[in-house]
Amino acid sequence: MEISDLSAAGSVLSWDQATYMPNGGARARARQSATLSRLAHERAVDPALGKLLDALAPYAEALPYDSDDAGLIRVTRRDFERAIKLPPAFIARTTEFGSASYDAWTRARPANDFASMRPFLETAVELGREYANYFAPHDHVMDPAIDAADQGMTTATIRALFAELKNDLLPMVRAIADQPPPDDACLHGRFDARDQIDFSVGIVRRFGYDFERGRLNKTRHPFCTKFSAGDVRITTRVNDNDLGDALFSTLHEAGHALYEQGVNPAFDGTPLGWGASAGVHESQSRLWENVVGRSRGFWEHFYPMLQDRFPARVGNVALDTFYRAINKVRPSLIRTDADEVTYNLHIVMRFELEADMLEGRLAVKDLP
Amino acid sequence: MEISDLSAAGSVLSWDQATYMPNGGARARARQSATLSRLAHERAVDPALGKLLDALAPYAEALPYDSDDAGLIRVTRRDFERAIKLPPAFIARTTEFGSASYDAWTRARPANDFASMRPFLETAVELGREYANYFAPHDHVMDPAIDAADQGMTTATIRALFAELKNDLLPMVRAIADQPPPDDACLHGRFDARDQIDFSVGIVRRFGYDFERGRLNKTRHPFCTKFSAGDVRITTRVNDNDLGDALFSTLHEAGHALYEQGVNPAFDGTPLGWGASAGVHESQSRLWENVVGRSRGFWEHFYPMLQDRFPARVGNVALDTFYRAINKVRPSLIRTDADEVTYNLHIVMRFELEADMLEGRLAVKDLP
Numbered sequence: 243m244e245i246s247d248l249s250a251a252g253s254v255l256s257w258d259q260a261t262y263m264p265n266g267g268a269r270a271r272a273r274q275s276a277t278l279s280r281l282a283h284e285r286a287v288d289p290a291l292g293k294l295l296d297a298l299a300p301y302a303e304a305l306p307y308d309s310d311d312a313g314l315i316r317v318t319r320r321d322f323e324r325a326i327k328l329p330p331a332f333i334a335r336t337t338e339f340g341s342a343s344y345d346a347w348t349r350a351r352p353a354n355d356f357a358s359m360r361p362f363l364e365t366a367v368e369l370g371r372e373y374a375n376y377f378a379p380h381d382h383v384m385d386p387a388i389d390a391a392d393q394g395m396t397t398a399t400i401r402a403l404f405a406e407l408k409n410d411l412l413p414m415v416r417a418i419a420d421q422p423p424p425d426d427a428c429l430h431g432r433f434d435a436r437d438q439i440d441f442s443v444g445i446v447r448r449f450g451y452d453f454e455r456g457r458l459n460k461t462r463h464p465f466c467t468k469f470s471a472g473d474v475r476i477t478t479r480v481n482d483n484d485l486g487d488a489l490f491s492t493l494h495e496a497g498h499a500l501y502e503q504g505v506n507p508a509f510d511g512t513p514l515g516w517g518a519s520a521g522v523h524e525s526q527s528r529l530w531e532n533v534v535g536r537s538r539g540f541w542e543h544f545y546p547m548l549q550d551r552f553p554a555r556v557g558n559v560a561l562d563t564f565y566r567a568i569n570k571v572r573p574s575l576i577r578t579d580a581d582e583v584t585y586n587l588h589i590v591m592r593f594e595l596e597a598d599m600l601e602g603r604l605a606v607k608d609l610p
Numbered sequence: 611m612e613i614s615d616l617s618a619a620g621s622v623l624s625w626d627q628a629t630y631m632p633n634g635g636a637r638a639r640a641r642q643s644a645t646l647s648r649l650a651h652e653r654a655v656d657p658a659l660g661k662l663l664d665a666l667a668p669y670a671e672a673l674p675y676d677s678d679d680a681g682l683i684r685v686t687r688r689d690f691e692r693a694i695k696l697p698p699a700f701i702a703r704t705t706e707f708g709s710a711s712y713d714a715w716t717r718a719r720p721a722n723d724f725a726s727m728r729p730f731l732e733t734a735v736e737l738g739r740e741y742a743n744y745f746a747p748h749d750h751v752m753d754p755a756i757d758a759a760d761q762g763m764t765t766a767t768i769r770a771l772f773a774e775l776k777n778d779l780l781p782m783v784r785a786i787a788d789q790p791p792p793d794d795a796c797l798h799g800r801f802d803a804r805d806q807i808d809f810s811v812g813i814v815r816r817f818g819y820d821f822e823r824g825r826l827n828k829t830r831h832p833f834c835t836k837f838s839a840g841d842v843r844i845t846t847r848v849n850d851n852d853l854g855d856a857l858f859s860t861l862h863e864a865g866h867a868l869y870e871q872g873v874n875p876a877f878d879g880t881p882l883g884w885g886a887s888a889g890v891h892e893s894q895s896r897l898w899e900n901v902v903g904r905s906r907g908f909w910e911h912f913y914p915m916l917q918d919r920f921p922a923r924v925g926n927v928a929l930d931t932f933y934r935a936i937n938k939v940r941p942s943l944i945r946t947d948a949d950e951v952t953y954n955l956h957i958v959m960r961f962e963l964e965a966d967m968l969e970g971r972l973a974v975k976d977l978p
Contacts, residue, residue: 247645251619254626266823267841270618270878277615281649455634473635510638
């Protein structure tokens with residue numbers, strides 16, 4: 243409970259940094275976040291917890307695998323085994339670095355200033371290697387991080403999965419690129435920011451996102467964060483000249499939030515009180531963003547409302563034109579600019595890039 | 611530093627609860643806040659800190675009284691001596707109670723529902739007595755709380771001070787009440803909320819409140835909070851039908867904030883990184899709100915800007931009418947409704963009321 247409270251408090255600090263914190267607060271905030279994460283970690287590696295888990299092992303074995311208690315003991319054990327490999331000072335350093343590099347990025351991004359981020363990226367790669375070393379030996383330097391995000395997955399299993407995906411994706415992208423691209427002019431032009439937010443809010447409310455247990459804020463890069471079962475917040479980014487930015491970001495984050503709002507509140511404050519894995523999480527966000535949110539059936543219902551909201555922009559645009567525009571496929575290096583097909587390809591490519599960097603085959607200075 | 615980081619994180623959680631937190635977050639937030647305050651307290655009473663202070667005593671005695679190091683050691687010792695009297699569990703209970711009662715109050719206030727707050731008030735009185743008991747023996751049950759807010763003050767010194775104030779205040783209030791009250795109609799009527807905020811922001815900016823190291827939010831009851839030297843935030847409350855509410859609340863909180871923004875950033879994260887006492891703090895807030903903000907000279911400069919901002923409301927109101935309206939004196943039970951003269955009297959009365967309740971001469975059930 244204490245570990246969960248400290249983590250939740252750390253999440254509030256991060257959320258605040260991403261939404262409302264004045265510039266002057268950045269330095270102290272990095273230190274405060276580091277302190278919270280270190281204290282949480284010190285509790286997570288308490289030997290008394292290990293002894294308790296040992297004592298509970300026979301009890302857990304007698305339980306059905308899927309019972310709540312068995313799950314709680316299993317996940318707590320897994321978190322504990324992982325945590326004891328990491329020194330609290332490393333956790334504090336990583337958190338402080340994360341907060342400071344986020345702050346630097348908030349200035350570098352609008353200035354399109356990659357050079358100022360290069361040292362941060364170098365440190366991130368170093369910290370990534372150091373993280374992996376605490377879990378040595380391992381087959382691949384990325385395996386510990388992958389296992390932390392999706393237990394049981396490894397570089398080997400992901401490469402096999404991605405090889406299969408590539409087989410289908412590459413011809414698909416090529417076939418699409420050979421076609422004349424659809425006209426997505428209807429998504430560009432001036433869309434009032436307030437109206438964009440209101441329209442997106444109306445949709446995610448219909449999805450079932452509960453604003454009594456959450457809220458939506460503007461930020462620089464959209465995310466979803468959970469402080470408790472009763473407080474799961476989402477953020478979005480609004481581009482006056484691109485309807486798709488706020489809209490699909492909001493649907494995406496609402497997908498994450500629906501998953502977290504759906505977790506049994508009885509698990510609040512325990513290791514079971516969170517989504518099961520990064521993979522499952524992303525499946526939920528992309529289910530609502532793409533499978534639902536870019537589908538024809540969905541827009542048959544919502545498009546007339548969009549036309550009412552932005553008559554000057556899409557009042558005379560046919561549903562089919564709009565539908566093809568929001569599903570336009572184009573190669574891009576930016577994750578949130580990418581559609582479903584190139585996004586999946588992008589994940590494949592980024593994975594290989596990160597693997598190259600962690601293995602030392604590619605240095606930050608070699609990046610474009 | 612760790613104590614300060616945990617306290618600052620607790621302040622972020624409180625600020626968030628008062629500004630943006632959805633209703634569903636209240637229960638977990640109370641628990642999270644309690645955990646942070648308990649952990650901060652556990653650190654504040656670490657015997658190693660006491661030993662360090664003992665070891666530093668000869669060094670501190672050799673320093674000039676007003677040197678930073680001597681001050682740091684002195685204030686740390688004072689905080690430590692006070693902290694070790696309080697059990698961490700009591701601190702956690704008090705914090706959790708504060709968070710929960712604030713949540714209840716957010717519903718009771720708009721409903722004007724005193725009955726639902728009565729049990730909270732009873733618990734508050736009980737906690738106040740329990741707090742005092744940890745500092746027994748004392749001359750008066752309120753002395754420990756007064757000393758924590760303003761070191762060296764006691765019920766006896768405050769009663770003497772207040773007796774003197776009453777001597778002058780009572781005839782002053784009577785003399786004013788005998789006059790026909792000034793017409794403050796110009797402060798009422800519809801004032802656009804956004805314009806009220808913008809105008810107040812313009813003034814506190816001119817006071818020197820630094821928005822690069824702070825921000826202004828709307829909330830239910832105005833307050834100022836400090837997370838670090840670089841992040842001192844103020845809040846205000848806007849009433850569409852009362853120009854004075856947001857305006858003077860904002861000037862008041864900016865007074866607190868100017869004091870905290872003026873603290874040497876080198877003291878950040880140490881016991882010297884905060885205002886010296888509640889009394890000095892309130893002197894600063896009321897300096898800017900009343901001595902400056904309700905003065906004639908001030909409005910000779912700012913009144914034309916106010917008229918430009920609200921031409922329909924005060925465009926044809928003479929400066930003198932406005933000046934008398936904002937200095938109108940009327941008896942009131944509500945602190946933030948009161949002007950300077952009745953406010954001071956109110957403090958005197960409230961002090962006696964609290965003393966009666968803590969001493970058991972007055973019970974919560976006897977309140978109107």
